[in-house]
Structures are given as C-alpha cells and as structure tokens.
Amino acid sequence: MRVNNFHMIREVREQADVFGRIIQNRTSIATVADKVAKLGRRNYYAVGCGSSYYAAMIAAFYDEHVFGLDGRAVPSSEFIWYPPSTESTVLMALSRSGKTSETLEATRTAKRLHIPAVAITADPSSPMGREADYCLNIEIGEERSVVMTKSFTASTLLSTILGLELSKIQPSSKKELEEELMKLPSDAERVIREVESQARTTAESLGKLKGFIYLGSGASYGACLEGALKLRETSYTACEVYHLPEFRHGPLALLQDDVGVVAVVPEDKTIKQSEMLLKEMGALGATVVPISSIRRITDAYKTSIRMPDGISAHFMPLLSVIPMQMVAFYYAVGRGLNPDSPRNLTRFISTDFSQ
Numbered sequence: 001m002r003v004n005n006f007h008m009i010r011e012v013r014e015q016a017d018v019f020g021r022i023i024q025n026r027t028s029i030a031t032v033a034d035k036v037a038k039l040g041r042r043n044y045y046a047v048g049c050g051s052s053y054y055a056a057m058i059a060a061f062y063d064e065h066v067f068g069l070d071g072r073a074v075p076s077s078e079f080i081w082y083p084p085s086t087e088s089t090v091l092m093a094l095s096r097s098g099k100t101s102e103t104l105e106a107t108r109t110a111k112r113l114h115i116p117a118v119a120i121t122a123d124p125s126s127p128m129g130r131e132a133d134y135c136l137n138i139e140i141g142e143e144r145s146v147v148m149t150k151s152f153t154a155s156t157l158l159s160t161i162l163g164l165e166l167s168k169i170q171p172s173s174k175k176e177l178e179e180e181l182m183k184l185p186s187d188a189e190r191v192i193r194e195v196e197s198q199a200r201t202t203a204e205s206l207g208k209l210k211g212f213i214y215l216g217s218g219a220s221y222g223a224c225l226e227g228a229l230k231l232r233e234t235s236y237t238a239c240e241v242y243h244l245p246e247f248r249h250g251p252l253a254l255l256q257d258d259v260g261v262v263a264v265v266p267e268d269k270t271i272k273q274s275e276m277l278l279k280e281m282g283a284l285g286a287t288v289v290p291i292s293s294i295r296r297i298t299d300a301y302k303t304s305i306r307m308p309d310g311i312s313a314h315f316m317p318l319l320s321v322i323p324m325q326m327v328a329f330y331y332a333v334g335r336g337l338n339p340d341s342p343r344n345l346t347r348f349i350s351t352d353f354s355q
C-alpha cells in the first residue's frame, strides 16, 4: 500500500488544521473555564486512559508548573479507586471516544462525590459527554486510524488552553503564553513540513534495532510516553520511557548497540544535563536520536530530528509528538505492518468497570 493511503499519516499531517479549529473555538473553552472558575474549587484532576492519559499528564504539567494551578493527572482507574478529597476538586476527563470504561466510570464517580466534571472528547454525544457537567469538543472531525494521533495533540492543546483560561498568573505572563498558544497552528504547520523526511530517514536507520528508550523531562516526559506508545502500538516493539537523569539509575544496564535512544530536548534549563547524558549513552554504543531545535545538539548525532527555529519554547514538547508519530508510522510501514489497524487493538476499551 502506498504511504499516502494510510489514514495514520494523513491524520498526522492534519494536526495544524485541528489546532487552528481549536483556537478558533476558544470562546467555548473560555465560557466553560468561566463557569468552572465560579465554582471556586482549587484542585484540577485530569484523567484518561492510554494516549488520553498522556495528554492529561502534559496538560497537568502546564497547569502546575506554568499556569500556577493545582493540577495533576492520574489514570482514570486510579481516580475511581483512590478518589481525591471531595472538597475542592474539578475533574477533567479526556477520552477521544467518550466510551472508554474507566474514564466513563471516573466521570460517574465524580458525580457520586459531587465533583464537577468537564469532558474533553471528540464525541460530545457519547456517554461520557452526556454524563459530565460540561463538555468540550476537540474538533478533530473523523479519526479513522485506530491509534490516536490528531486526537492526542488536540486533547492536549484544548486541556492546556482550558488551564490557561483558569490560570491566575500575572496578566503580562498570561498574555505571552496566550500568544504562544495562538501561534501553535503555524508552528505545527512548519513542524509537519520540515520534519517528515527527517522522521522517515530516522525510522529507516532505526530499522535494525531491537529496542528503544524514550527520554524526556517535564512536559516532554508525557510527550515521550506518547511517542513510545505509538511505536509499541504500530510496530509491537519494546520501548521504555524514563525521565532523563533517571536513566542513569539502573536502566543504563540496558544499553548496547542494538538499542535506540530517542530524547526530546527543548530549549530550557534541562539542556546541559540532557546533553551530558546523551553523550554518555552514545559512548556506551546506543544509537542516540535527539529531537530538538538546538542545532548543537542535533548536529552532534548521525541521526537526529531538528525542529524548526522559532517555534514555541513552552509548547515544543507538544509539537515534538509530531515527529515521534511520524517515526512510529514509517518504522511500522518499513516492517511491512499496517499502522492503521494494529493487532489486538480496538478504538476504545469497553469492560465492565462499575464494580
């Protein structure tokens, strides 16, 4: 089958348009934020399963570390089994389908505990969309690939905008972040245009490797979890994910010359340590693939993905998911697999989670 006939790659390329639609629809996000803010609650719990949980993790990172909110993310099942104190919580439930059993049950749990719930989904008419107090549409249109691509970045972006709307940081910092977010559709367009051939070459050169390690910190950690999940889902390849320096504390023993290391290195305070660690890993024989806008870092390795200059520094981790989706796609296609419908996977998991 020709590359362009796969839904996955076409949907990956649609992400700039989806970002544009979400941003155009910002007033509905602001309206929900306004209503939620009036409830006067302080803790924001973001939940989801699989990719939707990783989207929740990235959004919660921005809530806590950039927007000054009390935000955290847990898998939907953990929210059901270990719910938070009810006094001051709002639930943000992320699910492309709005039908995943645990996320639906988390929304029901919130209702029982009088915790207001915001559903973030591609299907507002789904059981979760109807169960929640508020519902926001991620505006992806249809996503035909089983694995989540544009729905992942869309859920992350929408939840992040919601966090910024709720944020009480200095108006000048808020304005700056708003401007960065508004620029994301054009940033994503540049990323899509500039990284695809690099991602393809990377996937081809990684073809002989047996296992992969993905490394990132902060929001990039959530991005790496998603990047690694894409590779596992589409290529059935073993991948592990670590916070950058954590890799030294034991997993370093895994390194040998048939292991690939994909690392997301944004332009922030983690650069020096990331650079040192990648050098150590290269010296131990691993094939290191940095994803970064910093030329010094990408130029130091035979295989790398250079992100465009001038893209949002705060939201580079979200944009870094795009080349990781592309690497997973080309890696799978290169192995003769069909990334649109991986074995054992369904669009959502429906089990009885009510007890």
Ligand code: F1P
Pocket (backbone or CB within 6 Å): 049, 050, 051, 052, 094, 095, 096, 097, 098, 099, 100, 103, 146, 147, 148, 233, 345, 346, 347, 348, 349
């Ligand atoms: C969540 C999810 C996906 C995964 C698979 C099964 O779906 O775990 O992340 O790739 O398709 O479902 P959803 O709750 O976002 O619909």
